[in-house]
Amino acid sequence: MRHLASACEAIAGTSKKLHKIAIVADYLKSRTHREAEISAIFLSGRPFPVWEEATLQVGGSLLWRLLGELAEKKDDATLTAVYRRLGDLGAAAGEVLPEKDGQGLSVLEVDAAFRQIAGTRGASAKSALLRDLLRRATPLEAKYIVKIMTGDLRIGLKESLVEEAMAKAYGVTLKQVQRANMLLGDIGETLKLAAAGRLANAKMRLFHPLGFMLASPVESAGEGLSYFPAAAVEDKYDGIRAQAHVSEGEVKFFSRTRDEITESFPELPSALAGLPPDAILDGEIVAWEYPAELDQTQEIVDGPSTDAGESKAMNLGRARPFSALQQRLGRKKVSAKMLRETPVAYLAFDVLYAGGELLIDRPLEERAGILDELLAGNTGIYHRATESPRKSETAEGQGNLSFELETQAEEVKVASVIRAPAFRTSSPEQLEELFTAAQARGNEGLMIKDLTSPYTPGKRGKSWLKMKRELATLDVVVTAVEYGHGKRIGVLSDYTFGVWDGERLVNIGKAYSGLTDAEISEMTQWFLEHTTEDQGFHRLVEPKIVLQVAFNNMMQSDRHDSGFALRFPRIVRLRPDKSAEDADTIERVREIYASQPTDKKA
Numbered sequence: 223m224r225h226l227a228s229a230c231e232a233i234a235g236t237s238k239k240l241h242k243i244a245i246v247a248d249y250l251k252s253r254t255h256r257e258a259e260i261s262a263i264f265l266s267g268r269p270f271p272v273w274e275e276a277t278l279q280v281g282g283s284l285l286w287r288l289l290g291e292l293a294e295k296k297d298d299a300t301l302t303a304v305y306r307r308l309g310d311l312g313a314a315a316g317e318v319l320p321e322k323d324g325q326g327l328s329v330l331e332v333d334a335a336f337r338q339i340a341g342t343r344g345a346s347a348k349s350a351l352l353r354d355l356l357r358r359a360t361p362l363e364a365k366y367i368v369k370i371m372t373g374d375l376r377i378g379l380k381e382s383l384v385e386e387a388m389a390k391a392y393g394v395t396l397k398q399v400q401r402a403n404m405l406l407g408d409i410g411e412t413l414k415l416a417a418a419g420r421l422a423n424a425k426m427r428l429f430h431p432l433g434f435m436l437a438s439p440v441e442s443a444g445e446g447l448s449y450f451p452a453a454a455v456e457d458k459y460d461g462i463r464a465q466a467h468v469s470e471g472e473v474k475f476f477s478r479t480r481d482e483i484t485e486s487f488p489e490l491p492s493a494l495a496g497l498p499p500d501a502i503l504d505g506e507i508v509a510w511e512y513p514a515e516l517d518q519t520q521e522i523v524d525g526p527s528t529d530a531g532e533s534k535a536m537n538l539g540r541a542r543p544f545s546a547l548q549q550r551l552g553r554k555k556v557s558a559k560m561l562r563e564t565p566v567a568y569l570a571f572d573v574l575y576a577g578g579e580l581l582i583d584r585p586l587e588e589r590a591g592i593l594d595e596l597l598a599g600n601t602g603i604y605h606r607a608t609e610s611p612r613k614s615e616t617a618e619g620q621g622n623l624s625f626e627l628e629t630q631a632e633e634v635k636v637a638s639v640i641r642a643p644a645f646r647t648s649s650p651e652q653l654e655e656l657f658t659a660a661q662a663r664g665n666e667g668l669m670i671k672d673l674t675s676p677y678t679p680g681k682r683g684k685s686w687l688k689m690k691r692e693l694a695t696l697d698v699v700v701t702a703v704e705y706g707h708g709k710r711i712g713v714l715s716d717y718t719f720g721v722w723d724g725e726r727l728v729n730i731g732k733a734y735s736g737l738t739d740a741e742i743s744e745m746t747q748w749f750l751e752h753t754t755e756d757q758g759f760h761r762l763v764e765p766k767i768v769l770q771v772a773f774n775n776m777m778q779s780d781r782h783d784s785g786f787a788l789r790f791p792r793i794v795r796l797r798p799d800k801s802a803e804d805a806d807t808i809e810r811v812r813e814i815y816a817s818q819p820t821d822k823k824a
Contacts, residue, residue, distance in 0.1 A: 223327040223363045225249065226261050230366050234377035242379060246387035253329075255417045259410040260333045264366075265384050267375040269336045271408040272480045273430040276340040278371055280348060285311055285368060288353050293318040302758050309711035311372060316365030319356070326360040332367060376707075384409060392416040404679050405580075407431060407480065426580050428469045428500060431476035433680025435504075435572075437669060437688040443653035449684045450672040452648040454586060455656055456571055457665040458688055459642075460544040460775070461508030462551070466568065468494050468501045475507070475568075483507075485554045489561060490568050493638040497596055502575040504677075505642065509546035510567035512539040538640055539567075540663055543818070544789070545777040570597065571642040571669075574677055582677040589677065590644065597641050646673070657689060666690045666774065692772040694814045696788075696806045697797055699727055700767040703749045704760050706734065706742075714746040714761070717793070719769060721784065723808040727765055728784035730811060731773070736793030745796075768797040768805055776815045786811055 229249040233242050246265060250258045263271055270276045289311070290301050295318070305314045327335075335355045342348050356364050369375050385403060389396040394416050402424035403412040415421045426432070440446045447453060464483065465476045473491035475484045484491060487507060494503075549564055550556065573593040574582055581589050647653055657668050667690030675685035698719035706715035716734040720727035737745070745767070755762040771791045779787035 223329050223332050223367070224325070224360060225252070226264060226329055227360075227362045227366045230265075230375070230377050230379075231362070233379050237378065239383065243383055243387045243390060246379070246384060247390040250387060250391040250413070255414060257329045258417065259413050260329050262384055262388065262413045263408075263410045264329070264332075264370050265375075265379060266381040266409050267370065267373055267379075269370055270340070271410055273407040275482060276337065278336060278340050280339065280352060280371060282311065282372070284345065284349060284352070285315075285371070288349065288356060289315050289318060289368075292320075292353070292356055294320040306705060306759055307712070309705055309707050310369070310374065310376060312365045312367075312369030312374065312376075315356070315368045316361045319359075319361045319364050322360060326363045327355075327358055332363075336371075374707075381409060385412075388413055388416050392419075394419075394421055398422070404433060407433070426575065428502070428575075429467050429474055431465050431467070431480040432502070432574060432582075433480075434463055434465065434478050435677050435679060435686060436682035437686035438682055438684055440670070440687045440689050443650040443657065443689070446653055446668070446670045446687050446689050447648065447650055449687065450674070452646060452673055453653075454590065454671045454673050455645045455647055455653065456642050456669045456671070457541075457660040457663065458667045458669050458690055459506045459508050459541050459569055460664075460666050461506045461541065461547055461569075464505060464507045464568065465574075466490075466494055466501075466503040466505065466570070468497045468499075468503075470499050471495045483551075486550050486552065486556060487566055487568075488556055490566065490638055493568070498577065500575065500578060501573065501596060503570045503593070503596075504572035504574060505568050505570035507547070507566055507568055509542035509544075509550070509564055510539055511542050512565060512567075541567075541569075541665055543664065543775065543777075548777075566638070568639045569642040570639060571644070572677065574679075582679065585674045585676065586671055587673040594641065597639070653689075690774070693775050693818065695770050695772045695794060696721065696730075696810065696814075697800060697804065698730065698769055698771055699765045699802045699805045700749075700763060700769060701727055701729060701765055702760060702762050710734075710742070713742050714749045715742045717769065719771065720765075720782075721806045721808055721811055722803075723784065728808060729782040730784045730786055731771065731782070731788035731791045733769075733771055733791040733793050736771075737796070741796060766802050768800040768802060770794040770797050775818055776811070778815070784808060784811065786815060 226249070229245055232245050236242060236245075250261065253261060263269070269278055286301070290296065290298055293301060301314060301318055304317050305311065308314055308317070332355070335351065339348055339351045339355075342351060355367065359367055366375075381403075385399045386396055388394075388409075389399045392413075398421045399412060399416060402415055402421045403409055405424045405426040406412055407430045412421070412424070415424055462483075463478045467474050467476070473484070473494045474482055475487060475490065477483050490507070546564055547566065549560060550566065553560075570593060572586075573589050573596060574580070576592055576596060581592065584592075645656060647656065653668070653670070660666075660668055667688065670687040670689060672685040678685070698721055700717045701720050702718040703714040704716040704718075705711070706713055715737075716732065718729055718732045720729040722728075748767070749761065749763050752764040752766065753761045754764055770793070771788070772794050773788040773791045775789045777787050777789060778785060781787050
């Protein structure tokens with residue numbers, strides 16, 4: 223582990239990309255294949271491969287307590303001061319832990335310890351294992367052990383650079399490495415194949431999620447159609463992106479972080495279980511408002527239509543705001559009451575694998591046709607009991623057991639899997655019309671996709687574009703500040719802000735993006751000079767600085783004393799022309815909240 227930690231120090235010490243790649247390549251070549259395999263995972267900033275469900279479940283508070291326990295100077299003030307200066311718990315560990323004799327740990331021992339910690343239940347048992355691991359490590363090893371555990375390596379090394387280093391180390395092409403890693407979702411296994419000269423043997427595996435293709439933002443309809451002549455256009459839904467893997471009746475859903483999320487949505491798998499064996503779909507899980515009457519002939523909208531005005535009517539209901547879906551996230555057990563009050567839908571818009579064939583290299587237009595065929599025979603419509611359990615029938619006559627509820631009541635038909643409607647257009651005017659219609663339906667905006675584009679997992683390019691506009695802006699007053707992370711260590715870059723409620727300021731959000739480095743440096747000096755209470759990493763400041771912030775939407779929330787929270791807030795600019803008294807009020811906040819599309823279920 224000391225060799226890996228020393229390599230990490232060297233990587234952090236250079237800003238040159240080629241130098242970083244050379245350091246990693248030399249390190250990998252100097253290790254056994256098994257050590258290099260584990261090291262590749264660690265250098266990607268993770269304790270385990272992306273596809274593995276194993277998690278350490280070790281929080282920052284436990285790490286903090288153990289570092290205080292094991293530190294050379296056993297007082298919390300020293301650890302706090304070091305952490306404030308470095309802004310990184312791993313770097314703090316490297317500074318406060320005592321030097322020790324001996325060789326320290328090997329990479330394989332650290333991997334074994336991580337797996338033992340992940341497999342152990344109970345805070346005291348985990349604490350004992352972690353204490354032993356940190357006690358055996360040298361300070362430099364501990365620095366990077368903690369960084370890997372927290373997923374915060376911060377040495378200017380992305381997985382893409384590890385791929386380049388791997389190609390250099392084993393004399394293979396970068397394209398071969400990227401393709402294998404994309405299919406496997408495991409940088410360690412990719413290295414194993416590269417070292418053995420068997421990258422061509424890499425095969426996609428069901429229930430090992432692929433990376434998600436990502437979209438780049440555009441500001442206008444004209445820009446949205448400037449990259450390709452004709453586009454497939456879909457609503458941009460305010461839910462969570464999810465990849466559905468289906469094999470012989472088994473269905474699992476994975477999030478963009480490649481974590482399995484099936485347990486949070488137990489009603490969805492049955493709707494996809496009837497698909498032909500072995501398929502991977504891409505789509506969005508949204509909170510959904512179903513109509514009382516559901517027309518079973520309209521559950522699928524066939525691909526892009528030839529004209530935006532000729533699209534088929536979609537009588538399956540509408541998406542609800544993200545705040546409704548939030549109640550379902552991260553739950554291992556979903557109550558019957560929640561299933562009834564917050565139904566969801568899976569809006570499928572792409573297919574990556576079907577019929578035994580990986581489809582990502584095919585153009586979107588072909589994939590859309592395949593998706594239509596897949597879903598045409600699987601309506602996803604089933605009877606959902608609103609009260610007591612009973613045997614139910616799908617549209618195809620396959621039985622499902624409804625969820626256990628309290629008293630028997632009439633059943634309601636719902637469609638839990640829906641083909642996301644898509645339209646074809648080459649006109650900026652039609653695109654604007656579609657955008658207005660999407661927002662009228664309560665959706666964020668539009669996705670604009672090149673009909674000829676392949677699916678590029680994990681990549682953000684110009685083949686997929688997203689067009690959305692801020693809901694509004696607010697002039698707010700900064701009430702508290704925090705030190706930043708990464709390149710913003712040592713500067714106060716994270717701002718909590720509020721609006722006026724009568725004579726007092728009530729907080730409504732927090733933002734850390736939008737200002738230039740020069741502005742942040744200037745503001746840091748001002749906030750240091752105008753701190754009213756120093757709480758260590760967090761400072762209360764004189765409420766005099768006004769910011770203009772933009773945001774996508776607003777939610778009711780008990781996180782802040784205003785009773786509201788902004789979603790995706792970002793700083794537009796400083797407002798030195800305004801005094802704090804000129805900032806917006808809670809009445810303005812309520813007006814903006816009321817102007818959002820209504821969630822009729824709320």
